[in-house]
Amino acid sequence: MRTLISQSQLEAGVRDLAAQLNQQYADRPLTVLGVLTGSVVLLADLIRQLEMPLRVGVLQARSYRGAATTAGELVVNLELMPAVEGCDVLLLDDIFDTGRTLDELVRRVRACGATSVRSMVLLNKVGRCEVDYQPDYSAFDIPNEFVVGYGLDYQDHYRNLPFVAALDPEEIAAESL
Ligand SMILES: O=P(O)(O)OC[C@H]1O[C@H](OP(=O)(O)OP(=O)(O)O)[C@H](O)[C@@H]1O
Numbered sequence: 001m002r003t004l005i006s007q008s009q010l011e012a013g014v015r016d017l018a019a020q021l022n023q024q025y026a027d028r029p030l031t032v033l034g035v036l037t038g039s040v041v042l043l044a045d046l047i048r049q050l051e052m053p054l055r056v057g058v059l060q061a062r063s064y065r066g067a068a069t070t071a072g073e074l075v076v077n078l079e080l081m082p083a084v085e086g087c088d089v090l091l092l093d094d095i096f097d098t099g100r101t102l103d104e105l106v107r108r109v110r111a112c113g114a115t116s117v118r119s120m121v122l123l124n125k126v127g128r129c130e131v132d133y134q135p136d137y138s139a140f141d142i143p144n145e146f147v148v149g150y151g152l153d154y155q156d157h158y159r160n161l162p163f164v165a166a167l168d169p170e171e172i173a174a175e176s177l
Pocket residue numbers: 035036037038039061062063064065071093094095096097098099100101102152153
């Protein structure tokens with residue numbers, strides 16, 4: 001694997017995302033919803049730098065299963081999500097790739113009665129978007145490569161890496177290429 005974004009670059013990127021939220025929301029209460037599972041590392045690092053009255057919740061979305069490096073059917077589970085009616089919500093995810101996950105989640109959370117729904121991602125994979133939606137905040141543009149680390153997995157591994165790396169083709173199972 002090749003490192004694309006180092007630990008210190010990630011720290012600076014997350015600091016910058018937090019500063020943008022602190023400026024945008026100031027004293028307004030915010031509900032941050034982390035998209036399981038990939039957002040967990042970003043969620044933990046980001047929320048400790050937020051200064052507004054904060055609620056934290058999670059929901060789940062999954063479409064990249066097993067050895068696949070392209071999206072399959074999107075499955076969404078809102079059972080763990082707190083009530084969002086009348087709330088300003090920020091959906092937080094690790095990566096925006098085809099955009100299908102966030103596009104669907106923004107729609108679903110709006111339908112639950114949130115006052116506003118914005119979205120933030122760590123990584124924006126350039127040139128892959130298949131939807132008419134863009135995240136409101138993103139820290140890094142990355143090329144069209146399958147990446148792991150800092151929450152992102154391949155076959156449920158690598159989420160714990162403190163940096164973001166691109167997998168080489170020989171590290172990706174032959175059947176998914
Ligand atoms: O923009 P998209 O093409 O929709 O891809 C982005 C989604 O893909 C990953 O989730 P994944 O389905 O791998 O589930 P995970 O978070 O449990 O790893 C990632 O965490 C995003 O939620």
